[in-house]
Amino acid sequence: MDTYAHNSAITRNITVSNDALSDTAVDLTWKARRDRADGAFIASGNAPLTIPLGSRVTQPVSFTAPTGDSRVHPVLSTEKAGSTTFTDAVEYLSLGNAPGTVDHAASAVTCTGSWGHATGESVPYAGTNSCQPAVAAGADVIRPRRRRTAY
Structure with a gap:
């Protein structure tokens, strides 16, 4: 999934196929x-293609x-x-900061708990940072139970 900054110019290249047995005119x-x-x-547009x-x-x-x-949904x-x-109306484009440009450990990002870089990672976010929730001493941490399957 691609991410674009707000107010940025977005250009997507759409590949259109003609798998029919006749007529070379296709309207996108x-x-x-x-x-x-x-x-x-x-925004919208139309392109008559040959x-x-x-x-x-x-x-x-x-x-x-x-x-x-x-998000932006191209239809x-x-x-x-x-x-x-x-x-096709299924795909979407994300808006905001592009991956790799946000340091989730930065002070501008808040988390109840602590942020941490993955092992060996010292650069801004590379898809591996995580927020560890703060847990008071003696508090229970609730996790979903795993369903056991009998064989």
């Missing part, structure tokens, strides 16, 4: 929506990431001769 339509596939509208039979082309799609949201569809041939 895209929409970018806030936080979910049916969320508020951010794709040889059995081939594919790549079409760049660009828009500006909104502020304050955590993609293709049409041939007025009939929808493909739709």
Whole structure:
């Protein structure tokens, strides 16, 4: 999953295939929506493409990431001769700080307990930092029970 900064320019390259037996005209339509596939509208576009039979082309799609949201959902569809041939609204792009640029042990990040770098890691977050919850002396720590399976 890719992460983009708020208010940054986002360009995604969309590969469109033509696996039909006739007609090289394919219309790509895209929409970018806030936080979910049916969320508020951010941007949209349409690209009439000519794709040889059995081939594919790549079409760049660009828009500006909104502020304050955590995700952008690109909603993609293709049409041939007025009939929808493909739709995709499952993927999403994360917004915020990109992985590798946030030091979760920094004082600006709060955690009830303590932050720690993984063994051998001394650089900002690389996907391995963890927050260890503070536990008062004598307090019970509740963990989910594991289900035992009889064989």
